[in-house]
Amino acid sequence: MADSRVAVPGKIVRGQPFEVRISIRHPMETGYRMDNAGKSIPRNVIRSFTCRYNGDLVFSAKLSSGIAANPYLRFFLTAADSGELVFEWVDDAGTRGSDHAAITVGG
């Protein structure tokens, strides 16, 4: 369940915004659906998502039932130094997922 893909540019210029993309494999079960027996399927969506850069929180998102399955997030950051981006998320079932990407800052 904790499958994800991350994309960051290979070369990042100090102080210049760069694009971060992450796509996470998750059913994002809305909680509004019934199974074949008419029983309600409990909600299970990724509730919170965070991105830390060398330990500092630089991006976070609250997700809800309105977000499609396998959410794809795209945002921009600026960095002063090379380091590591750590992505973490948690869903309604309490399952935690994480991914990371090394960034190299030049210029």
Next chain:
Amino acid sequence: MTRRLILVAAIVACASAMAQTRAIAPADLRSGITFAGDDVRAMQEDEFGNPGMLWVEKGARLWSEAAGSDGKSCASCHGDAKTAMRGVAARYPAYDRVQTRVVDLEAKIADCRTRHQRASPLARESDDLLALATYVAHQSRDLPIAVSIEGAAKASFERGRAFYYQRHGQMNLSCAQCHEQHWGKRLLRETMSQGHGNAFPAYRLEWQTLGSLQRRLRACLFGIRAEMPAEGATELTDLELFLAWRAQGLSIETPGVRR
């Protein structure tokens, strides 16, 4: 005498090739993606944004992960999928000598897993089997479909063709009535495609997940209120072979994105 025999053989070969003329001429073949909107097309073409790539990535991991009592992975025998599996999906469904029947890519992978890896069987439409099939088919991306309908595969092909032209269900429709006679026209807000399977396994937005061609075929049968053969049923495999033959020349797009 020999020359005459060759001539006769050539005439017979020509005649059988002509008997297999496709209803949609090769020049008019159009992949389902050409009927989709710009947004769906952009999603498929974006190597990162294409959600099907999540399954490709999972398949790559499973490819080299040991399974079963002998501790063998797919890679133990086949090596690097990028070279070993290039072009393989384009030949499926194909006759399998060991199973003595025509199998699609999913059935071949599932059989390989139990027979050679001696691992627990993978259910059809299970996430692991879909991931492996998507990963293998992805290695043939941009290669044209080229299946064999001769010899041992012929009977399956003929059954598939009969199924395709047979009217089914409460709506009394055959596959051909929409996808051969009326493709390009509107059905409510959808444009009817030619019904090719070259993008499968594909990520379908309606499903919010990735699914096999058989799942798509079952959904189509459900749509015309017909009986749905079970997953892995011979009827569906036969139909897959016929569909691959009528799509020959179209490039594989796995993982495709469809509405």
